[in-house]
Amino acid sequence: MSITTDPAADRAVKARHRAIWAMGDYPEVAIELIPELGPVLVEAAGIRAGDRVLDVAAGTGNVAVPAAATGARVVASDLTPELFVAGREYAARHGVTVDWQEADAENLPYTDGSFDVVTSCVGVMFAPDHQRSADELVRVVRPGGTIGLISWTPTGFVGELFRTMKPYAPPSPPGAQPPPLWGDEDHVRALLGDRVTDVTARRQVLSTDRWATPEAWTAYWKTVYGPTMAIYRHIADNTDDVAALDADLTALAARYDRGTPGAMVLNWEYLVVTARRSA
Template sequence: MDELKLRHRAMWALGDYPAVATEIIPELGTTLVKACGVDAGQRVLDVAAGSGNAAVPAALAGARVTASDLTPELLEAGRAAAPVPLEWVEGDAEALPFPDASYDVVMSCVGVMFAPHHRATADELVRVCRPGGTIGLINWTPSGFIGRMFATMKPYAPPPPPGAQPPPLWGDEAHVRSLFGDRVTDVVAERHTVHVDFPDGAAFRDYFKRNYGPTIVTYRHLADRPEDAAALDRALAELGDAGGADWEYLLFTARVRG
């Protein structure tokens, strides 16, 4: 595994992302499973699954589910908490360890958007999905709350590696359509919001400073720059106060062309 992937794996092991998934956005996984039409007996792959926010609802629907993620700590947390059996496999979204055309549904809930090379990731999603199968994604939009949070953190964060693309681009319909091109058909792309309650912007900021890997990494980058850390504190609190209740995402589904 190269240095970039090791850094990504370490970032998502920081804090407590399983808490974020279950406490802040628990309904998104079920929303994605319903949009993909997951049914009993189907072979389903959840890519960049984390602790199983979408994989578990798919398994509860009766599907045969594999949850794959780059970060073993997240898979362990999911395995320990899952109320239903499913397969947990360590894997890179840009080089999935599965055969061609091996799944009926390939999905990801605010997961693959964080793989740095978007085209390689899209290629893998298509490769492992059977012809006529469904690809389903939920990703934060650039103009929505989480997209604006990343824009707020960007001036303070470590510089991205060469060739890495911004995660919120996966929430831009035109970008996602361009990644899949004519390899998919029956595309449905809809913007929705999920309602999130924090008492105020400071509470939002502090929760993400404790639990969310990208935010933790950004603050660690500012360990020797207390003035910048204080400025980021103010900026994130102001962001939360200004519009942190409804977080916009793109729900994208398509069928792999036969």
């Protein structure tokens, strides 16, 4: 069941989420900063030529494009079709065809068992109703088919980022759960339940050296990443809060910096989960 039983309220939540991911430059984040996550998930899920693949909350195609490169038939679905412009360009540069479709992860417009593999890479984790989204992932994959997920962990850099931003953010919808919970193995196992078998989970790290200093990371992140931009817009009239959030984000990056002065290195931990739908 949805976190709200009011259809109008549910539509408002979805409209707000769509607007958040449409602002800024998420294609820059997805294509330039985290492109390696897609091939990791394609390999983990065992995607191969001829497979029918659904990538949920696909964004600009981090998984969809490398999946299509294997010869799989890929549908990339997302609540925010504004991202498909960059996604289509990304697919064209790699010489592959992807079917881009607007769809809500909590209410996928596909029949039961339509796909051999269903994936989501740091995508479905942001749908507010975790159980409803998990139910949909299980429903649309065929018996014996594979579910593959990559999610930022609660204890890693991105999980800490969301905890750092939370005091400045507007209230979440009643019942909404924190996105990084999808990076907790026990949480994902509970969501999928006994409807799946052969669950595997492993933590990995993405390292980035894109920014020279923590201050540079903060300046970049507050202008390209939709969730962070939305919070800054929420507090824009309170200069003290803006300065405090600047300081908190910079301190977070400094705490995670594993580089040298003037050459910052950040390690972003994520969880890779695969599971097979029970027959």
